[in-house]
Amino acid sequence: MKVGFIGLGNVGGKLGGSLLRNGFDVTVFDQKVDLVTDFIRRGAKGGTSAAELMCACDVVITCLPSPAASAAVVEEMLPEVTQGKIWLEMSTTNDEEIRRLATLVGAQGGAAVDCPVSGGCHRADTGNISIFAGCDRATFDRVLPLLKTLGRRVLHTGPAGSASILKxxxxxxxxxxxxxxxxxxxxxxxxxxxxxxxxxxxxxxxxxxxxxxxxxxxxxxxxxxxxxxxxxxxxxxxxxxxxxxxxxxxxxxxxxxxxxxxxxxxxxxxxxxxxxxxxxxxxxxGLTVRAPGFPPEMLDEEPEEPGYEVVPTGTTRPVAAR
Missing domain, CATH: 1.10.1040.10 (N-(1-d-carboxylethyl)-l-norvaline Dehydrogenase; domain 2)
Incomplete structure (x- = not known):
């Protein structure tokens, strides 16, 4: 599976790093050239546009700062969406907008996954973050191996838009x-x-x-x-x-x-x-709230482990489907 990744900021850079660390064929794009250069140094391929990534890859992941940024990228990619292509949106965005864009992607023969993450940048860095995925079940099953690499706990939330609401x-x-x-x-x-x-x-x-x-x-x-x-x-x-x-x-x-x-x-x-x-x-x-012995940033001390699907079971605690 060839994966494109657009948006290498605080969260996206760490999620993309998990894919590289686990041997995926990754092509990256970001407006900040230095971020792309760093990924190329670490083994990724560099792209020059969102459209190029959609043309060259099976799945294109976006992790961007606003719904407007996501919309602009998807509209650029749309002409390159063909049967079987997947757009996987990991930004925190508007549920109505994700449904609109998912419809456009579907009309081109592709599939969209509404796929935000939760748990902090320190867990995104180790592949231990939680992932919500909104899409049809067949598409979810196609991307689940990828999601199990990007995160630890993966929850299928229903159709596109549902994951963004929960996020x-x-x-x-x-x-x-x-x-x-x-x-x-x-x-x-x-x-x-x-x-x-x-x-x-x-x-x-x-x-x-x-x-x-x-x-x-x-x-x-x-x-x-x-x-x-x-x-x-x-x-x-x-x-x-x-x-x-x-x-x-x-x-x-x-x-x-x-x-x-x-x-x-x-x-x-x-x-x-x-x-x-x-x-x-x-x-x-006029008070200063400080105390000795605390770290300047959070680090995830849990070992990286393969992810799993979390299955809701009604009133009982969700269980893992391995």
């Missing part, structure tokens, strides 16, 4: 957790608590979460480097709010989160690291 739901929950963690850590500091002790108290209690066990560490280190920025958070939670608006769900927390991150971008810039949303509270209180 923005999970990102909304992560954002709500991040903001509440920032409030908890600043309040602990104001109350005179030792922040190492506060971190452990949260970690071993009902207050813990994936976000706490990752982002709290880089917050307390001071780097705040989780390889994700405020503009991307705003995009994702804005997409979630859009789903709620069009389905008539009267949310209360979501509008506040959107306003908090709009304010964060106004204060610190759209490309500020997302955990630095805590600066709003640090600035308001």
């Amino acid at each position: 923005v739901i999970t990102n909304y929950l992560a954002t709500a957790n991040l903001v509440s963690i920032c409030e908890a850590l600043v309040t602990a500091k104001a109350a005179g608590m030792d922040l190492n002790t506060a971190y452990e108290a949260i970690r071993i209690s009902s207050g813990t979460s994936f976000v706490h066990e990752t982002e709290s560490q880089v917050i307390l280190n001071g780097s705040r480097d989780i390889s994700f920025t405020m503009d991307l958070v705003s995009k994702d939670i804005g997409l979630f709010q859009g789903i709620a608006d069009r389905t008539g769900v009267p949310l209360e927390v979501s509008p506040l989160l959107n306003e908090i991150f709009r304010d964060g971008q106004d204060r610190y810039g759209p490309r500020e690291l997302s955990p630095n949303i805590i600066r709003r509270l640090e600035d308001a209180t």
